[in-house]
Amino acid sequence: MPSNTSEVTDPARAPETMVSPALPARYYTDPQVFDLEKRKIFGRSWQLVGHESDLPRSGARIVGRVADQEVLVVRTESGGLAAYLNVCRHRGSRLAVGPEPEGKAIRCPYHGWTYKLDGRLVGAPEGRRIPCLDKAGLGLHPARVESFLGLLFVNLDTDAVPLADRLPGLPERISRYMDRLEPIGSRRIHNMEGAERQPANWKIVVDNYLEGYHVPVAHPGLMRLLDYRRYTAEVHDSYVLFEAPLRGKPSSNRLERLYQQVVEPMPGLEKSDRRVWRYVTIYPNTMIDLYPDHVLAWSMVPTAVDQVAVPGAYYGRAGASWRTRVAQRLNIRIGNITNDEDILLVGRVQRGLAISGYEMGPLSEREIAVGWFADRVRADLGKL
Ligand code: FES
């Protein structure tokens, strides 16, 4: 077992587990807290913006969203990655607005200032008429970008600790799921326009993902599929790993039963992976669902104090069998039903937290990861 780890295997048998208190309502409803988060959480954390498959060739580019900021991520000439604030150094136009054609340069659509993929300003129309044009000092503002198990993360803080250093032990646990993935369907992590919106503060949606305590009451389908008693949460400094073993008993629901019949592990997984769903949360707002048949990577991007966009994408192993493709379809449908149930729950919490006079109750040991997240947010925001 890795260090800094707490585990709840059977809450009834772990009465001494320390559970940190939840966040007070104000953290979810106060516009001042929301503004502070942009600087103190989103201004310096690693944010999921895409997948390696989104940048297949030199010159390919995507726009990543970090709270209300935008970052342009490009595949460089050498095949590496580079990220820049999505703003032109001339008079501040957004450089790109969404999926953009590939090319050897980044050209601003306003007056045509042109940058190389390495961020250098190389051209400005009628440059001789710009008296103080110092091209060398007018490169694009850099941001950090890293690929972690094929997922692309950016950080606005150029001094940030590398993401991989923050996640010791995680690659060993999940990399077999992340190899040779290609997108299933048309959803993409960087497609903010197509992202689902949920009527709640981003942290309510994270909290909801971080606990299985609501499953018996709110998700009848999951209760039929998962062995709730063996649902575990393993809490590390910057990530949480959940395991939800699947029940052997056939579900009474036809869709779920079909899934149980056809599911088999993707090539590269272990046989035992067929019988478990895993979930990962990387602080602060990245979620990775690891199923035997596919992977879902998604992020909670705040768009207002009481609204969040949830961009994400499904991935499967290249060359998956027809049987796996059927399992993927069935599982994604099951996931959509669960997701619809969750949207109602988080909206209800947002409305409830706005009722003045409410004081937060205690957390269950089943909610140990909600307490972990609250501690991390409190540490980042400091005294309010
Ligand atoms: S704002 Fe980009 S070239 Fe003028």
Ligand SMILES: [Fe+2]
């Ligand atoms: Fe849920």
